[in-house]
Amino acid sequence: MWGLLNIELYKIAKRPRTYIAFAAIAAIVLIFQFAFKADGQSYMDLMLQNIQDNFELDKNLAINGYFMCYLILNTLLVQVPILVALVAGDSISGEANMGTLRLILTRPVSRSELLWAKFMAAAIFTIVLLIWMAFLSLLVSTWIFGIDDMLIFRVKGDESQILQIAADDVLWRYVAAFAYAAIALMVIASLSILLSVYAENSIGPIVATVCIVVFLTIVSNINVPVIDKNVKPWLFTTYMVGWKGFFYIGTDAEGMPIKGSVENWASIRNSITILLAHIVLFFGWAQFTFRRKDILS
Amino acid sequence: MKLKHIIFILIGLSFLSSRLQAQPAEQLIKQVRERLDQVVDYEAEGTMKTNVSFLKIPVSKITMYYKKPNKLRLKNASGFSFLPKGAVNINMNQLVQNENYTIIDAGKETLNGVATRVVKLFPLSDEDEIVLSTLYIDPTNLVILKSKTTTKENGSFELEMKYGKYIKMALPDKINFSFHTKDYKLPKGITFDFDDGKNGKVTKKNPSKGTAEISISSYKLNKGVSDLMFK
Numbered sequence: 001m002w003g004l005l006n007i008e009l010y011k012i013a014k015r016p017r018t019y020i021a022f023a024a025i026a027a028i029v030l031i032f033q034f035a036f037k038a039d040g041q042s043y044m045d046l047m048l049q050n051i052q053d054n055f056e057l058d059k060n061l062a063i064n065g066y067f068m069c070y071l072i073l074n075t076l077l078v079q080v081p082i083l084v085a086l087v088a089g090d091s092i093s094g095e096a097n098m099g100t101l102r103l104i105l106t107r108p109v110s111r112s113e114l115l116w117a118k119f120m121a122a123a124i125f126t127i128v129l130l131i132w133m134a135f136l137s138l139l140v141s142t143w144i145f146g147i148d149d150m151l152i153f154r155v156k157g158d159e160s161q162i163l164q165i166a167a168d169d170v171l172w173r174y175v176a177a178f179a180y181a182a183i184a185l186m187v188i189a190s191l192s193i194l195l196s197v198y199a200e201n202s203i204g205p206i207v208a209t210v211c212i213v214v215f216l217t218i219v220s221n222i223n224v225p226v227i228d229k230n231v232k233p234w235l236f237t238t239y240m241v242g243w244k245g246f247f248y249i250g251t252d253a254e255g256m257p258i259k260g261s262v263e264n265w266a267s268i269r270n271s272i273t274i275l276l277a278h279i280v281l282f283f284g285w286a287q288f289t290f291r292r293k294d295i296l297s
Numbered sequence: 298m299k300l301k302h303i304i305f306i307l308i309g310l311s312f313l314s315s316r317l318q319a320q321p322a323e324q325l326i327k328q329v330r331e332r333l334d335q336v337v338d339y340e341a342e343g344t345m346k347t348n349v350s351f352l353k354i355p356v357s358k359i360t361m362y363y364k365k366p367n368k369l370r371l372k373n374a375s376g377f378s379f380l381p382k383g384a385v386n387i388n389m390n391q392l393v394q395n396e397n398y399t400i401i402d403a404g405k406e407t408l409n410g411v412a413t414r415v416v417k418l419f420p421l422s423d424e425d426e427i428v429l430s431t432l433y434i435d436p437t438n439l440v441i442l443k444s445k446t447t448t449k450e451n452g453s454f455e456l457e458m459k460y461g462k463y464i465k466m467a468l469p470d471k472i473n474f475s476f477h478t479k480d481y482k483l484p485k486g487i488t489f490d491f492d493d494g495k496n497g498k499v500t501k502k503n504p505s506k507g508t509a510e511i512s513i514s515s516y517k518l519n520k521g522v523s524d525l526m527f528k
Contacts, residue, residue, distance in 0.1 A: 047483070051351075054382055054478040054507075061377035074489055148376050149355075153488050160483040164354040167376070223485070244491040251353050256346070259355075 001113055008121035012087055018125070021083035022132055025076065029136040032072050033144055036063055047153045065142025066150040066170045070247065072137040077181055077240065081188040081213045083129065088122040088192035089206035092290070093199035102295050111291050115193070119283055122189040123182075130178050130185070138174060152247050165249050169259045177243035180268070183275050184240045188213065190282035197290045213237065236278040242271035322402035322416045325434055332439050332467040333389055338364040338522040339468070341513045342374070349507035351481040352379055359511070362526040370527045381476055381509050382451075389441050389458075389467070397421050408433050408442050426450065440467045452477035463516055472511040480505060 012018050036043065040063040048057065092115075095101035104114065150170050152163040165173070188209065195205035216237040219227065232238045245268040250261030262268065341361040347354055358374035371380050403415040413433040420427055426448050433443035440460055447453040454476040458469035 049481070049483075050479045051481050054476070056380040056382050058373070058377040078489075153483060155483050155485055155488055155490055159351065160481050161351050161353060162379075162481070164352075164378070166355055221489075238492075241489060241491040248491075249353065254346075254348060255350070255353050257353050257355050 001117065004109060004113060004117035005120055008091075008117045009124060012121055012125055015087075015090075017086055017090075021080075021086060021129055024083060025080070025129065025133050026136060028076060028079070029072055029133070029140070032075070033068065033141060036068060036071075037144065061146075061148050062151050063145060064148040064150070065138065065145045066147065066165075066167070066174075068141035068145050069138040069174065070150065070152065072141070073133075073177070073181070073243070076133060076137070077184075077243070078217070080129065080133070080181075080185060081240075082210050084122070084126050084185050084188045085192045085206050085209035085213075087125050088118075088189040089196050089209050090202040091118040091122060091193055092196040093205050094196075094202045096199070096295075097201045105295060112287060115197075115283075115287055115290050119190065119193055122193065123186050126185045126189055127182055130182055134174070134178055150247075152249075154248065163247070163249055163257065165247065165257065166259060169249075172260075173246040176246045180243040180246070180272065183272060183279075184236075184242070187236050187240075187275050187278045187282070190279045190286065194282045194286040194289070197286045197293065233274075236275060239271040239275050242268060242275075245271070322400045322414070325414055325436060325439075326400055326416060326418075326432075328439050329432075329434060329441060329467070335466050336363070336365070336468065337519045338362075340517040340520070340522055341468075342515050343511055343513040345371075345378070345380075345512075346510040347379060347381070347507065348510070349379075349478060352507075354379055361511075361513070362522050364522045364524070364527065368524075368527045372526075381474065381478075381507065389444070397425075403431065406433060411435055411442060413442055438464055440464060440469075463513075463518075466516075466518065468513075468516055468518075470513050472513075474509045474511065476507055476509070477505055478507045 041059050044057075044059045044062060045052070048055075092101065095104065105111065147167055149167050150165045152161075152165065154161045154163060191212065192205055192209045195208050199205045199208075216235050217240070220232055220235050220237040220240075245264060246262060248263040249257045250263045251257055339362075341363075343359055343361065344356050345359045346356045357376075357378035359378075359380075360372050360374050362368075362370045362372070373380070398421055399419040401417040401419070403417050406413055406415050414436050416432045416434060418427075418430040418432065428447045428449055430447075431445040432441050434440070435442050438460070440458070442458055444456045445453065446455075454474065456475075457473040459471040460468075461470035463470065
């Protein structure tokens with residue numbers, strides 16, 4: 001199994017398209033950092049709106065590394081599923097397309113083991129991608145913008161809120177958020193592998209994954225009561241932004257933030273459970289299909 | 298003989314008491330101003346707790362700088378925080394420093410067990426930002442315990458002061474500053490939030506009113522404060 005995994009990782013590392021993901025993330029993060037270094041105040045003015053008449057805020061300090069990382073993740077974690085699909089969607093269908101799948105399966109390797117190796121390689125790729133993202137968006141941002149308390153702008157029901165998290169209470173939230181993002185992206189990887197099992201070329205499962213994610217993300221963000229109640233709770237895209245839950249700090253009766261707290265742990269636990277259930281469902285389905293598949297290419 | 302003495306003392310006391318009560322409001326304000334005039338400048342360290350329905354922010358460490366006649370600046374000791382802009386009005390000198398207003402004696406009122414004199418100040422100048430100030434003055438200690446101020450453009454605000462070891466200089470240990478603020482509303486979808494199932498309709502606080510509780514731990518009095526601190 002370890003040998004199979006090494007081979008799969010070697011294949012991913014050898015493919016040029018793998019590095020598109022790293023380059024794309026670097027480009028997006030750097031352009032964000034440049035834009036905010038040049039004119040971050042405009043964004044702050046937009047978010048603070050009319051309360052600027054009542055309150056004074058040192059915006060230069062508010063636009064710090066922690067704040068930047070949150071903004072970048074907010075944007076990037078919508079696009080990263082596409083980058084994960086680029087690699088995971090190619091895992092089985094790519095072999096089929098090149099005619100190597102039948103060849104691999106003639107060796108003393110079970111289909112289940114091969115699929116596990118593909119899934120784990122995709123998971124490792126996802127984690128390395130997230131580490132790269134963390135390096136650029138968190139470490140480089142703190143180096144450029146410095147460290148201070150973190151501001152979160154949030155719409156909660158009918159209420160808009162501004163949360164401030166103390167600088168020494170932020171880092172563990174990012175560790176948790178990146179771990180959560182890894183689980184969320186593994187749902188995408190398992191979906192891509194499932195679609196890849198059915199396809200004979202690389203493009204199909206990649207495009208199909210992207211289309212499914214985009215469509216379901218739109219459904220997850222539509223505010224229609226019937227959909228809110230009956231559809232959204234079952235969609236994995238509803239929980240893709242669940243990493244933000246770690247930044248919704250708990251408050252006391254007077255509205256003062258409580259250090260080390262999270263507003264709704266139960267909701268985060270529930271989201272993680274649903275995402276894990278999707279991974280099991282998609283990967284289990286892929287295993288089931290792949291084991292019975294008539295390999296002709 | 299003894300009875301005569303007692304009657305004489307009682308008459309004297311009642312006369313003195315009536316004289317004290319009848320102390321004109323102008324005189325009271327003058328005495329309060331004299332008290333405040335002892336302070337040329339100060340640098341105060343303390344904390345500020347802001348209570349506004351849409352702001353979930355921690356207690357911040359602040360430094361307050363004052364310089365005669367009316368310079369006052371509130372700064373974070375470290376990092377950043379949301380500082381109410383009207384907090385500059387916590388400067389009592391600003392309210393009573395000049396004599397360009399009409400003083401009206403508005404009677405007496407008991408405030409937290411302290412009998413206070415209520416004095417209203419109406420600025421004479423049309424240019425003045427303040428429209429009306431109501432001061433609740435402790436006539437024994439000659440300090441302002443509470444003030445209500447209405448301004449032309451920045452709404453109205455209220456101050457309640459508690460005094461401790463700096464009472465002789467008329468400097469409070471605690472200031473409760475109440476102000477009006479606009480409601481904060483972001484367009485839905487702009488922040489791409491995670492719906493954690495908790496609705497945001499639970500806040501009981503008045504969205505248009507905020508308070509800032511300032512607790513001062515120490516004052517550095519009349520040691521000189523650079524003008525750069527107020528820029």
